[in-house]
Amino acid sequence: MTLTRLNKLTASLRTGGLDAVILNPGPTLKYLSGLNFHLMERPVVLFVAPDQEPVLVLPELELPKVNLFPYKVQAFAYGENPSEWENAFRKAAQALRLDGKRIGVEPRQLRLLEFRHVKAGAPEADFPDATDVLAGLRLRKDKTEVDTMRKAVRIAQSALEALIPQIKIGMTEKELSSELVMQLLKHGSESEIPFAPIVSAGPNSANPHASPTDRKLQAGDLLVVDWGAAYDGYISDLTRTFAVGEMEDEYKKIHKIVQEANAAGRAAAKPGVPCADVDRAARDVIEKAGYGIYFTHRTGHGIGMEGHEGPYIRGDNLQLLEPGMAFTVEPGIYLIGRNGVRIEDNLVITESGAESLSDMPREIQVVG
């Protein structure tokens, strides 16, 4: 499978006018090798150039992994002294004759650590952004990938279902978050969960990117839970919002608006439609209800091996949806200083429309 992926990459490099690409530990490297490398203080870089054996620079202690590659790679290993690193990178660049060439990079993944070493080995090279070229590889999920993502969604849903009866007034956000992680693992998530769950209540729920705190759940809070599971390298990323005890009327109202916006976004998703239209469909509902300024982020992002990848469901993204593209639909309303609501599902575009991999109730549930 990963040999096919390597060939796909080679074809993409040619189309994208790149002589090579460099990858450090992250989703693209995992996609192309099937292997897990750690992102650490010792640089690991895979160089891929069409029609040549890929070259890997890595620390000696990682050498056992070289034989696990699904295709032959030429390895340049370095010892514990950082002064040896430069030399390994120079040899790698020379082996592929990369100096003066166009070497694609992933700016969101590649650190200065790796970049500066590669640049020292190929000082006259250009390093154009290869994000779009590489994103294309993973943008359309095949059936196996969708089945794996479906499983990651089911694990997440089962975990939350197990958590709901345990939610009580007086528990802290951190306690709930820990319990949710335990439920994710119990229900079959990989032990490296895709992200620490957001469990935020009351004023914290009005911050879309809150980290769990020691604040205790109080009656009248809205409770936002944004969580996901990992299964066989693919992830899920869902959000539901709960009412802790009695709810103010305005909160009932904004929850209903967000639920309608979520439904509108999901309904708009189908092949041939620009991403912007999905964003517009969800945003229209919130704007028409008078809460437009409280929906402060895009409607969604792509999902697969990463939580944040293409296609981005943003008002200015004219990219057309195609079968196999997978993304979140997650409108929200955030009343800063008071409470917030978000409802997030994971969709895959089909031949004729879109399938929501997630199907937990979206109606507000009272907990506590």
Place this chain on the structure above:
Amino acid sequence: MTLTRLNKLTASLRTGGLDAVILNPGPTLKYLSGLNFHLMERPVVLFVAPDQEPVLVLPELELPKVNLFPYKVQAFAYGENPSEWENAFRKAAQALRLDGKRIGVEPRQLRLLEFRHVKAGAPEADFPDATDVLAGLRLRKDKTEVDTMRKAVRIAQSALEALIPQIKIGMTEKELSSELVMQLLKHGSESEIPFAPIVSAGPNSANPHASPTDRKLQAGDLLVVDWGAAYDGYISDLTRTFAVGEMEDEYKKIHKIVQEANAAGRAAAKPGVPCADVDRAARDVIEKAGYGIYFTHRTGHGIGMEGHEGPYIRGDNLQLLEPGMAFTVEPGIYLIGRNGVRIEDNLVITESGAESLSDMPREIQVVG
């Protein structure tokens, strides 16, 4: 507390000859702000320059965090369209008049994503490596930090103690790893654990950086467990090796050698001693026993908010140990294709010697 830390940074920048430093989400930013920012596809950068209000570039949806800073920061927020990012970075660089200046970076943390945006805003600036200047901030732990690390060690130890009776022949490495993560959370680890535990048995245990697989525990395996907890931003990182059922004589022998090497490394650690001497003390034991070529990594690394930071316990590191420095001592012997052993403790240098924060039995225990 974090205002003191900011002042400490300002002093370090002056000593290091830097006009500013840029920080993206990671341990240094957390140390200086007390806040958690996500490392994601939207760049977040804090610019710190002496005698000026720090400047923060961030997405609009993160704006609520600006008020949580323990000191005043000037924020430049951008919207969902990436074409706005450049402008926010330019304004940040202009506010601090950074163009043409020396702006320190952390190459192990900073991605090309952030770097290229900052560089576009300050095209004539230099970007020297500030790792050492910044490492100095966190290198000597104060009493509160050591107490927090002690707690992170205790959580990890309690979790492993709860796991040991559950280890049975036929369980997979992945199952054990998931169960260990659950125990870490149950015993009080933050839900964002510092790293996915390494649980590796049989031939996999001979790979120091193995990821858990579906391989089942078999009688005769050695089982390496390398795990840690997070508590209040600080982490622990321990390793113990177990025998699954009956053990070959050579495995008994190498376990004993590694245990002696671990003890020798710990005994050598005290103020005024170069890091290299701790490495040498541990390595000597293994070399004298004839297994030197099977100890393929350094003896340890610093520990605190990160798993891998200074001081590095490496044969060529002449840095002198000082009270408050914290690091791992983790010698190992890896018989590739067969089995491996590693025993890892977490030490803090005291006024007169070193304290091992970890104290679980290091003798081999039989499990299964």
